[in-house]
Amino acid sequence: MHPVDITEKNNYQRSFYVEGGNFTYAGIVSTSIKSILKKMDLPVDLVRKSAIVSYESEINIVSYAKKGVIKLTIDSRTIQIEAIDEGPGIPDIELAMQAGYSTADQRIREMGFGAGMGLSNIKRYADVFDLTSEVGKGTYLKMIINRI
Numbered sequence: 443m444h445p446v447d448i449t450e451k452n453n454y455q456r457s458f459y460v461e462g463g464n465f466t467y468a469g470i471v472s473t474s475i476k477s478i479l480k481k482m483d484l485p486v487d488l489v490r491k492s493a494i495v496s497y498e499s500e501i502n503i504v505s506y507a508k509k510g511v512i513k514l515t516i517d518s519r520t521i522q523i524e525a526i527d528e529g530p531g532i533p534d535i536e537l538a539m540q541a542g543y544s545t546a547d548q549r550i551r552e553m554g555f556g557a558g559m560g561l562s563n564i565k566r567y568a569d570v571f572d573l574t575s576e577v578g579k580g581t582y583l584k585m586i587i588n589r590i
Contacts, residue, residue, distance in 0.1 A: 452518040472497035498560040499525035531577035
């Protein structure tokens with residue numbers, strides 16, 4: 443991790459690499475995003491929503507994909523978080539959006555993940571939620587949290 447120097451709270455952009463299958467570092471990206479937003483002195487509810495959607499996205503990448511990137515973009519109106527992964531893709535998005543639905547294997551569940559709440563939590567806390575996925579290629583999530 444690099445030290446964060448926040449000088450402008452209305453324009454910020456950063457990308458974070460996420461290694462699939464590496465549960466040792468799961469949560470590092472979302473913790474970094476939360477720290478960045480707190481240093482920008484953004485309202486606590488925006489920080490909390492951003493932390494939730496980034497954490498759930500990060501855990502999905504770690505759990506299911508080979509690798510991925512989480513991009514954070516902040517401007518005067520929004521906090522945008524994009525999660526792009528190279529994974530198996532989601533064959534049935536409607537089913538995957540149902541709270542409690544999970545394709546997590548036993549190993550993931552034994553670590554305390556895979557409860558099937560990730561996508562539904564992301565949708566709940568993001569003001570804009572866009573999900574596209576291609577089986578065999580990966581998944582793209584775009585989440586926007588309005589600052590105003």
